Amino acid sequence: GEEDKGGTAIVVWGKSGAGKTYLMSKMVSETLERVAEDARQGDGQAGGVVVVRFLGTTPASSSVRNLLASLCGQLSRAYGKPSDAVPTEFKELVKLFKEAITTWPSKERKPLTLVLDSVDQLDDSNRGRKLEWLPVTGIGAHTRLVISTLPDYEGVFACKSLLDTRLVKEGGVSLEVETISDHEKVFKHLLGLQGRTATKAQMDAVSQAFKRRTEGDAAGTPLWLTIVAQVVGMWRSFDAVPFGINASVRGLILDLFRRLEARHGEALVRATLGYITLCQGTGLSETELVYLLSLNDEVLADVYEWWVPPHRTLPVLVVSRLLQDLAPYLSRRGDGSGAELVAWYHRQFWEAAEAFVFPDPSEHKISATYLSATYLRGRRREAHLELADYFSGKWAGTPKPYNKALCECVQQPKFFPGESEGDRMVPPQPVALSGCLHESGGRQLNVRRLTELVHHLIRAGEEKLAVEELCSVAYVAAKFAAGAGMALMREFGAAMVQFPLSHAELVGWRAFVGRHFQHLQNAVCPLVPFQLALQEPDGSAEYKSGASYSEKQFSKDKSGLLRDAIVTWAHPSHKPQTKDPCVLNVAEHEGQVNGVVLSPDGKWLASCSGDTTVKICNASTGEVSCTIQHKSEVKCVDWSKDGQRLASGCGDGTVSVWNPQGEELCSLRGHSDDVKCVAWNLDGSLIASASDDQTVKLWDPKTMEEKGTLRLEGPVR
Numbered sequence: 001g002e003e004d005k006g007g008t009a010i011v012v013w014g015k016s017g018a019g020k021t022y023l024m025s026k027m028v029s030e031t032l033e034r035v036a037e038d039a040r041q042g043d044g045q046a047g048g049v050v051v052v053r054f055l056g057t058t059p060a061s062s063s064v065r066n067l068l069a070s071l072c073g074q075l076s077r078a079y080g081k082p083s084d085a086v087p088t089e090f091k092e093l094v095k096l097f098k099e100a101i102t103t104w105p106s107k108e109r110k111p112l113t114l115v116l117d118s119v120d121q122l123d124d125s126n127r128g129r130k131l132e133w134l135p136v137t138g139i140g141a142h143t144r145l146v147i148s149t150l151p152d153y154e155g156v157f158a159c160k161s162l163l164d165t166r167l168v169k170e171g172g173v174s175l176e177v178e179t180i181s182d183h184e185k186v187f188k189h190l191l192g193l194q195g196r197t198a199t200k201a202q203m204d205a206v207s208q209a210f211k212r213r214t215e216g217d218a219a220g221t222p223l224w225l226t227i228v229a230q231v232v233g234m235w236r237s238f239d240a241v242p243f244g245i246n247a248s249v250r251g252l253i254l255d256l257f258r259r260l261e262a263r264h265g266e267a268l269v270r271a272t273l274g275y276i277t278l279c280q281g282t283g284l285s286e287t288e289l290v291y292l293l294s295l296n297d298e299v300l301a302d303v304y305e306w307w308v309p310p311h312r313t314l315p316v317l318v319v320s321r322l323l324q325d326l327a328p329y330l331s332r333r334g335d336g337s338g339a340e341l342v343a344w345y346h347r348q349f350w351e352a353a354e355a356f357v358f359p360d361p362s363e364h365k366i367s368a369t370y371l372s373a374t375y376l377r378g379r380r381r382e383a384h385l386e387l388a389d390y391f392s393g394k395w396a397g398t399p400k401p402y403n404k405a406l407c408e409c410v411q412q413p414k415f416f417p418g419e420s421e422g423d424r425m426v427p428p429q430p431v432a433l434s435g436c437l438h439e440s441g442g443r444q445l446n447v448r449r450l451t452e453l454v455h456h457l458i459r460a461g462e463e464k465l466a467v468e469e470l471c472s473v474a475y476v477a478a479k480f481a482a483g484a485g486m487a488l489m490r491e492f493g494a495a496m497v498q499f500p501l502s503h504a505e506l507v508g509w510r511a512f513v514g515r516h517f518q519h520l521q522n523a524v525c526p527l528v529p530f531q532l533a534l535q536e537p538d539g540s541a542e543y544k545s546g547a548s549y550s551e552k553q554f555s556k557d558k559s560g561l562l563r564d565a566i567v568t569w570a571h572p573s574h575k576p577q578t579k580d581p582c583v584l585n586v587a588e589h590e591g592q593v594n595g596v597v598l599s600p601d602g603k604w605l606a607s608c609s610g611d612t613t614v615k616i617c618n619a620s621t622g623e624v625s626c627t628i629q630h631k632s633e634v635k636c637v638d639w640s641k642d643g644q645r646l647a648s649g650c651g652d653g654t655v656s657v658w659n660p661q662g663e664e665l666c667s668l669r670g671h672s673d674d675v676k677c678v679a680w681n682l683d684g685s686l687i688a689s690a691s692d693d694q695t696v697k698l699w700d701p702k703t704m705e706e707k708g709t710l711r712l713e714g715p716v717r
Contacts (some may be wrong), residue, residue: 009139011163012148016348017223017249018177020148024117027146028052031113048111049078056121062281064128065486068093071114075100079110088521090126090624091588098135101143104130111142120150120159125486125623129157130662132627136166145172162171183210183225190229198232205241206232210245223346224249230328231256253352256329264322267302268293272322274357274383276330276343278459280350283333283341290319291388291426301405308415312400312422339448358383376489381460388456392465393448395430400424429453431478438477438553440526450482454491463499470495471509473545477529480520487619488513496620505541511583512542513624518587537577586622588615595636600643602662608634614648616660626662630654636677640684647687649675655689657701668699670706674717687709690716 014020028050035048051074055061061070069086072093076083079100087093105112122128139145145167150160168174180186187206191197198206206228213224228245231252235242246252261269275284275292284292293299294313303318323330323342331345344350358380374481389395399421402410410416412485431450435443454475457466469475470491492510496503503632513520516532524531533546591610598605598619605617610633616626633651645665646658653671655678658664673692680687686707687699698707 008143009145009167009170010147011160011167011172011174012146012177012430013151013160013163013174014177015221016150017221017346019180019222020177021117023177024052024054024115024146024148028115028142037440048113049075049105050113051075051078052115052117056118062103062121062123062135063670064122064126065090067122067128068097068133069473072096072100075112076105079104081415089587091590094133097133101145102139105140105142107142111144113144113146115146118150119147119163120157125490127623127625127627129159130626131159131162131166134166137172180222180225181201183207184344186222187225187229190225191233194229194233196233198221198235199237199240201240202232202235205245209245209247214247221249223348224252227256227329229253230439249348250352250355253329253349254356257353257356260322260325263325264318265299265302265311267296267298268318268322270357271296271299271383272319273353274379275387277350277353277357278380278383278387278456279452282344283331283343286319286323287339288390288448289323289342290314291424292386293319294424294686295386295390295395295400295426297403297406301403301409304406304409308410308412311425312410313425331533360565364642375506384456384460385462388453388460388462388465390426391429391453391456393427393449395424396425396426396428431474436553437474437481438526438530440481443481443526445478445482448484450478450484451487454495458491458498461498463502466495467499467502467505470546471505471541473529473533473542474549476513476520477508477526480523480529485513485517485521486621486623489517489623493618495619507583508541510620512536514584515580515582517585517622535575537575537579539577540579584619584622585615588617588624589613591633594634599639604635604643606646607640608637608648610634614646614658616646616662626660627656628662630656633674635674638678638680638681641682642684645680645684647680647689647701649678649691651675651687653691653693655687655699656686666701666704668701668704668706670697670699670709671695692716 012020012023032049035050038048051071053061053067055067061067068090069088072086073083073566075081075097076086081104087096093507101112101114118127119131124137126133128129134147147163147167149163150157152158152160152677163172164174184203184207187203188198190613210229211701227249231245239258243255246255257269257273271293273291290313300312300314303314309315315532329349330342332340332342344353401421402419402421410419410422429446429449431437431446433444433446435441437443454466454469455625470488476488479485489510492506492513496506496510499506512533519532520529530549532548533542534550536542536546577585586607588604589607589609589611591612594608594610596605596607603619604615604625605619607617608614612630612633614628614630614634614637615624616628617624628646628648630650631652632654634648635651636649638647644659646660648656648657648658651674653669653673653675655668655671656664657666657668668687668689671691671693675691677690678687685700685702687701688696689699690696690712694712694715696712697711699705700707
């Protein structure tokens with residue numbers, strides 16, 4: 001393109017399993033080949049930068065904050081900028097990202113191709129799926145954006161519509177990936193990749209299943225054909241057609257799970273599928289699966305039916321064989337802990353496993369054994385508890401008692417009569433695997449425990465253990481040291497909903513974290529969390545937790561003060577003995593804050609600023625849910641009494657009405673100076689606005705009519 005023209009934005013969309021990721025991968029591969037060829041030929045475009053992210057394939061890539069930090073770091077290195085200058089604040093990351101893709105690429109300084117696959121896989125933190133972080137205007141001629149998404153899912157996300165509004169209307173291109181028409185050609189290609197072929201009878205079976213497809217079952221998509229090719233690829237030519245091929249993706253996956261049960265055993269398969277599914281946000285390592293299954297008495301009883309080994313653990317080969325059969329449907333990824341984690345590579349498998357392992361008995365056929373043994377005791381809660389037990393290290397070095405079925409296997413006369421419990425050989429799970437929390441040198445955090453434990457305790461309903469973990473300065477320090485401060489705030493929010501009896505204690509600790517959030521997140525010294533706790537009033541839970549940690553970790557000098565733990569001004573005589581009433585410190589605006597209002601249900605904060613924005617934040621975590629851009633400084637803001645509308649008043653005399661998603665419902669013009677105050681009446685039928693033009697006006701937001709004007713004798717204060 002020419003210098004005065006904008007860059008290119010392509011939005012690739014299609015239903016689940018349509019082949020969007022394959023298309024994006026192919027495009028990246030060909031782009032890299034072209035860049036390499038240009039470099040060999042000395043073309044002026046040589047050295048172009050290609051950046052790609054497959055979102056949702058790792059835990060970090062599901063967070064827009066982590067995504068932007070990663071992108072800004074890579075772009076800084078590629079364009080010769082200082083990579084250590086990448087900020088940690090979300091609003092600063094957004095600003096740097098916009099600068100990077102709009103101003104850094106050029107013909108002389110390397111053009112940029114940025115590929116973001118599956119933006120619908122972003123989580124809702126920092127309003128990731130609202131795509132406000134994605135620049136719309138100012139994209140240079142040497143920047144190419146390629147973004148893929150699912151169609152809109154009502155009540156879940158609307159990435160397709162947002163991309164159409166933000167990019168396509170600005171000159172971008174929308175490309176739909178449609179269902180495959182020539183299934184035989186694609187199917188034979190997929191078989192060829194395995195070095196396999198199909199007989200005519202087998203090919204006819206595939207074609208018949210393809211013809212039975214309906215619009216909603218995703219048959220005929222690359223995902224469906226990929227699964228069918230994996231299945232048929234294992235058939236022998238003399239087997240003809242061993243079993244029918246399901247016409248739907250869900251049915252195909254459920255059939256696969258049932259065959260796995262027949263091959264590996266019902267207990268092993270359901271437990272494995274359940275653990276992987278409940279940890280889908282992060283995944284599980286093969287080693288963790290072996291330990292978890294070794295703690296599962298139903299699995300051991302099934303595996304030990306004919307022979308009991310000397311140690312009460314599951315043979316690794318048993319898990320490896322099952323994972324080998326599941327390998328085509330799993331992704332393997334890291335999470336920064338050094339472990340390789342397995343997770344479902346496609347949401348269709350996650351959803352199918354959810355329905356298979358934790359079913360509604362009225363809708364699924366479940367064996368009587370499985371139903372009586374697990375479902376009636378709350379299988380989902382039990383599975384979360386088993387995961388929590390493992391990540392807490394509950395059974396490390398402690399023999400676990402056997403259930404009845406395992407006792408019958410182990411206590412047979414030819415094996416170990418009288419044995420009723422056994423060491424499952426699982427590892428301990430300290431918060432720090434090495435070093436100390438208060439020392440950064442030599443410290444290695446237990447990222448897996450910090451990521452998983454509280455989540456599973458909350459889902460299992462284990463109130464005492466979850467609250468003990470959350471309400472600890474050591475846990476707070478570890479979460480922030482791991483870069484998971486906002487995840488900690490979400491854990492507090494989830495626990496407050498789940499455990500109303502502990503609400504007051506949780507609120508107190510969340511307030512401690514909330515008011516010190518910026519200090520904790522930007523701390524350069526690992527002692528900061530403990531220092532802040534010791535500055536709380538002596539009678540507070542935070543002080544007692546900090547003092548308890550310090551007593552255990554530090555020795556005292558002759559005066560009774562803890563050596564190296566606190567500084568003199570934190571001594572009780574130098575600090576207030578009343579709690580700071582502040583419960584949350586939100587620093588998201590770039591200009592002065594002119595007004596703040598809490599929604600009627602207490603869940604959302606709306607703030608207006610001289611930076612020309614209104615921000616809607618979660619009142620529990622401080623995460624920005626929505627940023628509403630205005631054309632001038634925003635002076636005031638107010639919620640309607642039902643919390644469904646928001647009115648804002650601006651320096652250009654405009655009053656605007658918005659829904660909580662940031663969509664403008666109407667704009668009211670009539671003032672000739674700054675609007676300093678807006679307010680709704682009780683039923684939401686009228687808005688009052690007061691302005692420096694010395695008038696108060698009444699508006700009907702439905703008809704956008706001015707209903708009356710009151711003239712004042714002086715300016716509005």
